[in-house]
Amino acid sequence: MGLLIKSKKNIHEKVKGMKIIVCVKHVPDTAANIKVVGDNGFDESVKFVMNPYDEYAVEEAVRTVQQNGGEVVAVSVGKQNAVNTVRSALAVGADRGILVKTDAQFLDSATTALALKAVIEQDGMPDLIFTGKQSVDSEGMQTHYRLAAKMGLPVATDVVAFSMTNGNVVVECEMGGGDREVIEMSRPCVIAATKGLNEPRYPKLPDILKAKKKPLVEMNLDDLGLGTLPESAAVTSLTQVKERGAATMMTGTVKEMVEDLVNRLENDAKVL
Amino acid sequence: MSNIGVLIEMDGQEIKASNYGVLTAACSGGNAVALVFTENGEAIKNDLERFGAGKIVTMSATNPVQKAKLMAAVVKEFNLRALLGLSSARGRDLLARCACILDAPLALDAIQIDLADGMVVKSHFSGKTTAIIQLSGDTLHVGLRPNVIEAVEKPVSAELIPFTAETGDSDGLKILEVKKGGTGTIDLTEAEIIITGGRPMDSAENFKILHACAKVLPGAVGASRAAVDAGFAPHSMQVGQTGKTVSPKLYIGCGLSGSVQHFAGMKTSRVIVGINTDKDAPIFGKCDYGIVGDLFEVVPALTEVLNKNR
Ligand SMILES: Cc1cc2nc3c(=O)[nH]c(=O)nc-3n(C[C@H](O)[C@H](O)[C@H](O)COP(=O)(O)OP(=O)(O)OC[C@H]3O[C@@H](n4cnc5c(N)ncnc54)[C@H](O)[C@@H]3O)c2cc1C
Numbered sequence A: 001m002g003l004l005i006k007s008k009k010n011i012h013e014k015v016k017g018m019k020i021i022v023c024v025k026h027v028p029d030t031a032a033n034i035k036v037v038g039d040n041g042f043d044e045s046v047k048f049v050m051n052p053y054d055e056y057a058v059e060e061a062v063r064t065v066q067q068n069g070g071e072v073v074a075v076s077v078g079k080q081n082a083v084n085t086v087r088s089a090l091a092v093g094a095d096r097g098i099l100v101k102t103d104a105q106f107l108d109s110a111t112t113a114l115a116l117k118a119v120i121e122q123d124g125m126p127d128l129i130f131t132g133k134q135s136v137d138s139e140g141m142q143t144h145y146r147l148a149a150k151m152g153l154p155v156a157t158d159v160v161a162f163s164m165t166n167g168n169v170v171v172e173c174e175m176g177g178g179d180r181e182v183i184e185m186s187r188p189c190v191i192a193a194t195k196g197l198n199e200p201r202y203p204k205l206p207d208i209l210k211a212k213k214k215p216l217v218e219m220n221l222d223d224l225g226l227g228t229l230p231e232s233a234a235v236t237s238l239t240q241v242k243e244r245g246a247a248t249m250m251t252g253t254v255k256e257m258v259e260d261l262v263n264r265l266e267n268d269a270k271v272l
Numbered sequence B: 001m002s003n004i005g006v007l008i009e010m011d012g013q014e015i016k017a018s019n020y021g022v023l024t025a026a027c028s029g030g031n032a033v034a035l036v037f038t039e040n041g042e043a044i045k046n047d048l049e050r051f052g053a054g055k056i057v058t059m060s061a062t063n064p065v066q067k068a069k070l071m072a073a074v075v076k077e078f079n080l081r082a083l084l085g086l087s088s089a090r091g092r093d094l095l096a097r098c099a100c101i102l103d104a105p106l107a108l109d110a111i112q113i114d115l116a117d118g119m120v121v122k123s124h125f126s127g128k129t130t131a132i133i134q135l136s137g138d139t140l141h142v143g144l145r146p147n148v149i150e151a152v153e154k155p156v157s158a159e160l161i162p163f164t165a166e167t168g169d170s171d172g173l174k175i176l177e178v179k180k181g182g183t184g185t186i187d188l189t190e191a192e193i194i195i196t197g198g199r200p201m202d203s204a205e206n207f208k209i210l211h212a213c214a215k216v217l218p219g220a221v222g223a224s225r226a227a228v229d230a231g232f233a234p235h236s237m238q239v240g241q242t243g244k245t246v247s248p249k250l251y252i253g254c255g256l257s258g259s260v261q262h263f264a265g266m267k268t269s270r271v272i273v274g275i276n277t278d279k280d281a282p283i284f285g286k287c288d289y290g291i292v293g294d295l296f297e298v299v300p301a302l303t304e305v306l307n308k309n310r
Helices: A008-012 A052-068 A080-091 A109-123 A143-151 A205-211 A254-267 B019-027 B041-050 B064-077 B089-102 B205-216 B225-229 B295-309
Strands: A018-023 A026-028 A048-050 A070-078 A096-101 A128-132 A155-165 A168-176 A179-186 A190-193 A216-220 A233-240 B003-008 B031-037 B053-059 B080-086 B106-114 B119-124 B129-135 B140-144 B159-162 B173-179 B193-197 B220-223 B250-254 B271-276 B289-292
Touching (some): A018 A143, A048 A052, A048 A080, A070 A109, A080 A096, A080 A216, A109 A143, A143 A155, A155 A179, A168 B173, A254 B289, A254 B295, B003 B064, B019 B031, B019 B080, B019 B140, B031 B041, B053 B064, B064 B089, B080 B089, B089 B140, B193 B205, B205 B220, B220 B225
Parallel strands (some): A018 A070, A070 A096, A128 A190, B003 B031, B003 B080, B031 B053, B053 B159, B193 B220, B193 B250, B271 B289
Antiparallel strands (some): A155 A168, B119 B129
């Protein structure tokens, strides 16, 4: 793939550059109170935002195109309101948006991946695909793997550093214990971002206004020939997690409080 | 009884202790088959036998793509009904790659599992709700959050089975190197006790009082996002929504306000202690034990008491 090599001929032409897809999900704000409704639904009147990990993905895509020329296409699979998250991506630098509409907030990861694959292929193969490493609502942590597998592309997750070298990409992935794995992948590939990859920019008002004029295409899951697919992982019930009640407070001097605490941890809670 | 695979994670030459709970989960649903990437199966045989692994399948590969292909071949060869593992960085990666090869259902970061019915319980909405997920398909792939299932010994004698299969190339993915974090401390997600510092830590230097305490506990040291963003600690130490999800026996939060996003990463801890100067801090409304006080006095005092007791 020689997209980075500018031939003499096109030096004075507009650089064609790269095409980057970034997958974004519309999710409830992490600070929102989630109220379970029925067996497996929730009160969706809460504030929704772009999935926080996807912000790193969008930022990296936009920076990469700023350096190399090209375009960033933000793609989301979600309910009609997810159009707001696509617009948010446009406001921070994506060039075009595509929304694949569904009726469900929780779609099987495999279905989401098939929908993403279908739109991406319809739109034309990109050089890179960025995603977040997980969504903060269903916490599935697998859509990027499913997408990569269905498209036959390499994938790396928990990416905290990204660079390009002669046609390939090099990423650093967080492995736990502070270790990082340095991985080289051929292009195109799927890169799942996590915190640390960059500092996402805040959209400025003129950018938000400009984003309203950027092209955004909406389609239905059915338009992609993906009507009803069997679910391999279905959410059958949701339960509110009860917060612990108020703490048992230690009293006295610092020394007394600490001694009392250690005593309770050893003898009541038996965790020391 | 069906065969249940367990991907065993090594830490150098040793088995990570958190694998044993996963073996216990496997034994609850069938015959445990351990899958291990190692050159020396003999060395770990005793440990795996102690927790019920009747078969130990050893494999050799370093590239994650090839590892996953081997795992998928084992799933077929041993007709595994499920493949379990730790939902650690490594475990998540390999389970996901293997599930994709087999087009199998996958649930990561599960906190409960019912193999008979193919159901798992996992966190949704950053720990604000739990979801029961019904998995359907041939081989259920499940990554369990470390420490959520207590390991129970179940001595058996195991058969060591070296396994190879054609894995082809690594499909465009190459590991160039592993950069060591340099801390050499216990991995946060594995630690049984964690002591965490928040914004008032005020400098990287001050974290040494937490490290001193962690040494006697013994445990690992974590940080809030406020402390990480201020540069007092690396992101690898961050607990919460955009950091690590941990589930230790004991979590001691020092100078944490008790934000929803921080709790998203640690609310499944068995016991939570809050240390805060503000008696009205939200953390005291959602933890088990509280001390109102300055962490710079309380933490050293705690270290001293623990030292005396040891
Ligand atoms: C999308 C998103 C993701 C996020 N992800 C994370 C995450 O992964 N992890 C995370 O931690 N946060 C996360 N946050 C940030 C979170 O909302 C809080 O801002 C953060 O957790 C606050 O950190 P803190 O408790 O250390 O600091 P503060 O909220 O500032 O609290 C400091 C506390 O220390 C007390 N204090 C002050 N001095 C002392 C002293 N000397 N001794 C004892 N106590 C003292 C104060 O009374 C106060 O309660 C996220 C936010 C968003 C929006």
